[in-house]
Amino acid sequence: MQNTPPIPVRCDRSPARRIINFFYFRPLWLLALLLAAPLLWFGVVYLGSLGALLVQSFFYLDDFTGQVVRQFTLQTYAKLFSRSNVDIILRTVGMASSVTVAAAILAFPLAYYMARYASPPIKATLSLAVLLPLWSNYLVRVYSWKLILAQEGVLSWFIRLFHLEGLLSLLLSLPGIGGSSLSVSAFGPFLAFLYLWLPYMILPMQAALERVPASLIEASADLGGRNWATFRWVVLPLAFPGVVAGSIFTFSLTLGDFIVPSILGNSSFFIGQVAYIQQGTSGNIPIAAAFTVVPMVIMTFYLIAAKRLGAFDAL
């Protein structure tokens, strides 16, 4: 008790220990050090390229010389809103919307089953099945849809097997979206898109549904809610953020894709294709950039609308 030991003097401080201690007492420096690399990457590569894109869209291509004139102008945007280009934009948005709605309708039951009822092994199997296509090559999958949908393809064989030729020809005779076979009608890219982006709809939906406590569903039943009422007033509103999250993927991925419509469909253009062709073949970087701005603007409005609908309230 009487002889308190002296405070030990630390004379063994190695440089490494000093650096560690320096950062321990200055957490903001450490944070800055950690964030430097990702912020540089994000700032320069990501936002920088987007900025360059935006700037390019305000230049124009001199039709006579074929050179890009680096001078501020709105004439590229004026061209963007020509009749044929507006058609392309509307077609792309129409395709993206129908793919999104179809994906949501297809995905919901499966996501609901996986979130609420599936036993762990079944759930793992289903998750794997949903993710499996994402591990194989995208081009291969799109080309296989060409084969599936071709006039002599697997699907036609099935249609003949079940004597549904009448239904098929009715579908194909629809004005605007029909064609001589499924592969070269608007159904071709629609089915391929639906297949390609479905996993991106299922997974966020499943995650959202898993967060709905079972007791809420019981409470609704307890208070007189039959299955439909419980779904309408409790499950759907609470799963809605997941539906919107999924739809952001399906919608934006369809908006920007240029491979599916160039392999399948009735060779009418989509936004991504035009941007690809304009900057590659024609060297018209300004109009390609302007086309690329379109999906970004559409997505901005889409996200604002989603926020208004309360899709991010649960985040």
Add this chain to the structure above:
Amino acid sequence: MTDRLPAVEFIQVTRQFEEMKAVDNLSFRVEPGEFFSLLGPSGSGKTTCLRLIAGFEQPDSGSIRLSGEEAANLPPYERNVNTVFQDYALFPHMTVGENVGYSLMLKKTPQQERQKRVEEMLELVQLAGMMKRKTSQLSGGQRQRVALARALINEPQVLLLDEPLGALDLKLRQQMQVELKAIQKRVGITFIFVTHDQEEALTMSDRLAVFNRGKIEQIGVPAEVYERPASAFVADFVGISNLVSETLAQTLIGSAQSFAIRPEKIQISTLETPVPPNAYSVVGQIQDALYLGMSTRYRVALEQGGHLTVVEQNTTSAIPQGGKVQLIWQREHICPVSQVQ
């Protein structure tokens, strides 16, 4: 006549989960207007019992009657029974008013009437003016009240409460106990209350059922269950008891009948104190004293072997440890129970 029918009646109900019988051939009745508690440790079947009444579980065999009508295999939405859930289960995307009015909205009650009744219910649970609040802005106690108002607005025959006070702190809990009881008296609805807290069950219930392993060990009014526990399990689970085995009973009271005795029924006195008639006494040594504030709990080692726990009000100064004392208790406080190991 309909008043005479029990609000809830179980007739030989069994509910089995794989190997385990959660509810095992259970029969009991709850009278209309009663505050009835289901008390037991976790896994004793009390919550399954509640879920069977609500309709979330269906019995494997037996009959469940609500006011005399068969309810087994009816879905929850076809039963005039409402539940206050343990986690309250308030709908997070709705306001307080929308939560409380949910069942009326489903019944398509006109907007005006709905609003009026929601206001009345919120007043009943002392949340007047909170209609527009989001449920996330409420404290635990307030959520509890919203859940109660939501379940009562339909005027159910029976209100089921699944450990509703479990998440509240002690002060709020005691306040809610008093309030729940007052609300029950006012609305006159049968309350069935699940709890593992024996004190809560004793203070609130008109009658209670003590559950153990899917069976009911005892049903009775609180004083009866506490004073005359029907089994060693009840004596041990409800309050603290000294469980005296047959061999020790032989030396203490001269008959080989195992019994239970409450610690507060035993008196600590000096060795010279004369033993009154109809009383027993034994000499022991204070081994351990646990100060509890209002009282002190002593562990007394008996000369004949074995221990007894004694609780004394802290009216006099504490008895020193190691001191020799005489323990005295009345014959009427001995409560014979089956088999104590």
